[in-house]
Amino acid sequence: MRVSGYNLQAAAYSGIDTKKNILLVTFLAGGVAGLAGVSEVLGVQGRLYALFSPGYGFDGIAVALIGMNSPIGIIVGALLFGAFRAGGNRMQMRAQVPDAIVSVIQAFVIIAVVASQMLLEIWNEHRLKKQQESKEA
Known part of the structure; x- marks a missing residue:
């Protein structure tokens, strides 16, 4: 394994x-x-209970994705998502902003991380392809 x-x-x-x-x-x-x-x-x-696990599975997957499965990255991602949750509650109380805005911000962060990983992978493949072509020539 x-x-x-x-x-x-x-x-x-x-x-x-x-x-x-x-x-x-x-x-x-x-x-x-x-x-x-x-x-x-x-x-x-x-x-x-009805709210036994309010989205912890989604948060765990998102934290692992943001942390790129490295222990340090996962700690940073977990702290970031914890700050989002705590900040969302405070924003809702003080600024009358809906708590759902935290989910939107989390989605933007996830999309940005996934997009950057995909672009990096595409760029690496393109670079390797160029290197192989230059070796063949």
């Missing part, structure tokens, strides 16, 4: 069934998340 996580192409080249590994890890992660949810609902709360 670790080899597939570090370099998918190298794992496939060495004969590891990467699709099977990805599927296995996905099922394991889903199972662990399900067990955590069940233990929280049945053990701690005793029942399922």
Whole structure:
């Protein structure tokens, strides 16, 4: 599993069934998340409340995306989203701005990060293609 996580192409080249590994890890992660949810609902709360998890899954995925899956980046992304949540409540109280504006700002940040990653990937592919063409010539 670790080899597939570090370099998918190298794992496939060495004969590891990467699709099977990805599927296995996905099922394991889903199972662990399900067990955590069940233990929280049945053990701690005793029942399922309507606002049991108000968007924490979305925030977690967005934080990982913003942090580019690096530990330091995830910490920075989590602090940013925490500041958005706290600032949204304060903006709603003081400036009568709707709390939904925080979701809009978060969406803009996510779009900007994803767009910058895509543009960087396109630029790197273009640069590598030029280097290969210059080597062939």
